[in-house]
Amino acid sequence: MLALADLFSAVIESQQDHVDSSCHQDLALQASSDSAAAGWTADIYVINLRRRPDRREYQERQLREAGLLRKATFIDAVDGRELSDKYMRHHGLAAMPNWPLDARNKSFVASLQQAAMERSGPLAARELEDMAIRHWRRPVTRSEVGCTLSHLSVWERICEQGGTEPALVFEDDAQITPRFKERFPRFIRALPADWDVLHLIHAPRLPGWYHLPTMRGEAVGPAEYEWLTLAYAVSSGGACKLADALDRRNVIPSDEFLPAVSAPHPRPDVQALYQPRIKALACRPLPHEWLRQERLHSAPARGPFLSTHQANDAWQPQDADNDLGCGLVMRSELSKLSDIEWTQEAYRAMHK
Numbered sequence: 001m002l003a004l005a006d007l008f009s010a011v012i013e014s015q016q017d018h019v020d021s022s023c024h025q026d027l028a029l030q031a032s033s034d035s036a037a038a039g040w041t042a043d044i045y046v047i048n049l050r051r052r053p054d055r056r057e058y059q060e061r062q063l064r065e066a067g068l069l070r071k072a073t074f075i076d077a078v079d080g081r082e083l084s085d086k087y088m089r090h091h092g093l094a095a096m097p098n099w100p101l102d103a104r105n106k107s108f109v110a111s112l113q114q115a116a117m118e119r120s121g122p123l124a125a126r127e128l129e130d131m132a133i134r135h136w137r138r139p140v141t142r143s144e145v146g147c148t149l150s151h152l153s154v155w156e157r158i159c160e161q162g163g164t165e166p167a168l169v170f171e172d173d174a175q176i177t178p179r180f181k182e183r184f185p186r187f188i189r190a191l192p193a194d195w196d197v198l199h200l201i202h203a204p205r206l207p208g209w210y211h212l213p214t215m216r217g218e219a220v221g222p223a224e225y226e227w228l229t230l231a232y233a234v235s236s237g238g239a240c241k242l243a244d245a246l247d248r249r250n251v252i253p254s255d256e257f258l259p260a261v262s263a264p265h266p267r268p269d270v271q272a273l274y275q276p277r278i279k280a281l282a283c284r285p286l287p288h289e290w291l292r293q294e295r296l297h298s299a300p301a302r303g304p305f306l307s308t309h310q311a312n313d314a315w316q317p318q319d320a321d322n323d324l325g326c327g328l329v330m331r332s333e334l335s336k337l338s339d340i341e342w343t344q345e346a347y348r349a350m351h352k
Contacts, residue, residue, distance in 0.1 A: 040181065041165045042188075042233070044072040045157070047150045048172040049079055055172035066181050075154055077172075080146030093149075095140035096250040098269065101132060109136075112266060116206060124206045128266060131205065135253075136267070144253040147171075151229060151254045152246055158239035166198070166233045174231045175330050183327055187283050188233070190219035196238025196278040197262065199223055200231040200329045204282075210263055223262050223280035229254045231329040241278050283326035 044063070048056045056074060063069040088094060101109060109132045117125040151169065158167045166188055177183075184200075191198060204224035234242070245261050250273055256265070262280035265271050 040068060040071055042071065042168050042184075043158075043165070044068060044168045044170065045075055045154045046072055046170045046172055047075050047077050047147075047154065049077045051079065052172065059170070059172055059174075062176060066176060068181065075150065075157075077150040078146040078153070080142035080144070083142050083146060088145075092248055093145070093251065094249050095145055096252050096270075096273070099136070099140050099252060100138055101136045116266075127206050131266075135256075140252060145251050147229075148246070148251050148254040148257060152243060155234070155239040155243040158234060158236055159243050162236050164236070166235055167239070168200075168233050169229075169231070170329075171230050173331065176231075177327055177330065180328055187219050187326070187328070191281065192279070194279055195281055196235055196241060197223070197258070197280040198233040199226045199228070199280065199282040200233065200326060201228055202226070202282045202284060202326055203228045206266060218284055220281045221284050223259070223282045225259045225263070225266065226280070226282055227255050227259060229258055230331060232258075238278055245274065245277055247273065283328060 046056075046059050046063075048059065059072070059074075060069060063072050083093075109129075112132070113125050113128055116128045154169055187198060187200075198220065203226060205227035206225045210222070210224055242258075242261065246257065252260070252270070252274075256270070257274065258280070259265065260270055260274040261277050263276050265274065
């Protein structure tokens, strides 16, 4: 298997993973961070575009505050803006050609909506319609290809290194909670021996689609259609399976690929290309009181808690059902800018 560090040497000068964990701060701060990370065993990989040093600085700051910076490795993301048609063809790379669903697929989308209504109710049917309109009726963008290949480069690295400890993968707009370091081991201890991936945000896009048992009292449970690769843990074996599963001639967004190899994808054509082959789990919401205390202990400088539903500043019981519920990771303020950039590129892809 050709490593992406070699594959993209012509696109990104010196395509090497940065292992620059020196904080460039005073020695007292560095010594404090080293001491705090002494009992932490998981490696952390942060995917970051070179042209976004602000996001790297943000990640360095929050990981330093958590005492985890010494365990972090910053990975140069594959920049979709630099993936030309010529380069893609030369290296045997291509987005899934029949990914866009056009007007001819209207009956196909309608049948999916009917299935969602029957299996999961009106909420899932509306979510699926939103998926079909916003994500499935346009080509895969170059930024999405670059994002998937960036995750692939991390999987290849983790697979090659081996080991028994879990690895953490963060995109550069992930925000860890103030108690992340103390809570994360709780979820790891709850994993079965044969786990591959643990989603650190429980964000099912089609809730109820797979008829999974409710496991509210458990720390982890089976992953659903977890449409988010913002933050997850992966085992060495799981990383090998993910790297092997990706078809370089049919690249799809990482947010779609990871769910597709975890459980049957809602689209039959994607199912035919990517079959489930990993054991993926997701964290489960914490008790309401934990979440209320999390809000009380959150420093304002860390930014507001953001969720799929844009939760209010005041804690509400329904927060236990959104991506804040695990008390580990959330979307940062930087995610708002990411959404704007993504929407602009998606619009261009649909109208070119």
